[in-house]
Amino acid sequence: MMKTDDEIKRDVEAELRWDPDIDASNIAVNVKSGVVTLTGFIPSYLQKFEAEKDVKRVQGVVGVANDLEVRLPSVDQRPDPDIARDAVEALKTQLPYSYQNFKVVVRDGWITLEGEAEWNYQKEKADMAVRGVKGCKGVINSIKITPKVAAQEVKRKIEEAFLRSAELDAKRIEVEASDGEVVLKGTVHSWFEREQAERAAWQAPGVRKVEDRIVIQP
Template sequence: MKTDTQLRDDIQAELNWAPDVKTSDIGVIVKDGVVTLTGHLASHAEKYAVERAVQRVHGVKALAIELTVKLPFDNQRTDADIAMAAERALQWNVLVPDDKIRPMVEKGWLTLNGEVEWEYQRSAAEVAVRDLMGVTGVSNLVKVKPKVSPADVEKKIHEALARQAAREANRLAITVDGSQVTLRGTVHSWTERDAVQGAAWATPGVSVVVNDLLVDA
């Protein structure tokens, strides 16, 4: 098991290596495998890149984000400009259904509302607007309300896990309550945790996934 000092060094090396992380002014605090990130970034896109980079590092048990976005003067946009750009980005994304998602902007913070049938559509909407200039943060409040009956949801999730994350399939507890799925158990990495969650979200009939999986690094 890595010491906190080793884990911090690995995180800083990963941040320096990641091409989409442009600043080195990020504070990394590690205690018992729990990582806290502090500092100021120039865009929401870079903040997201930092979060993903840290999650790639083996040994990270939990992540606390205390990063703030402070836009350079040249990158600042009015809320109206951001809202218009977000609407166009959603319209041009082939994975986002037409007229289902409504963007709202307040002081650079972009909120998405609406309903879709699939989680991939909800995720695609966030990806479409996340990197827009002027955005300081994104709240994805889009709800997933599938038309498919959830009767065989648990069976389909197990089948998906057998295909996608076979090593973890027998170590997990999957609870289905209507269209809500709760995942419990232990996985070996954040990558495997994401894979199990992705398998659950990809199952027809699922509208909510509660991910209580623990990472045993």
């Protein structure tokens, strides 16, 4: 039996309150046709992502619009040069062999990442590295993926990853690949499964764009 929007709303609110790593006191939850919209304020950029992860775990959720605004407490506000210095150090720590390929620009607490990467995991890891820098209000990840692998090889590697995954029914998902761009089609049973498929696609070498057309059928 499918959950109603009111039931999803209740469960999302409970999940947010249950998470000890976020302050959910100023978060408002709205649900329409299974799509959850988060509005209000959150005291750190890292908590904004944590709230989104909480929502995606709730059964019945088919989409999330994270419109939370980061409002840093005065004690966490810092000058842009200090944020930039710590962001560069975070990149060096998390990506010691490729951090030189990236550039950090900070304006009004927002960190912009620029440069090129061969693998999407490097782009993701760079984003995650700077996300927790004190004073960060948001991250704009402009790192470009430079494809160096043939489309058929990309398609094969993604399909093999699907077959290895215990969380995915590979027979229900179709993969198309062209010039570093991947399209996923088919059906899955949950948002988590859809996210796992997309993550597996991004982990293939040379992938610079994933268009996820997978439909959730609970």
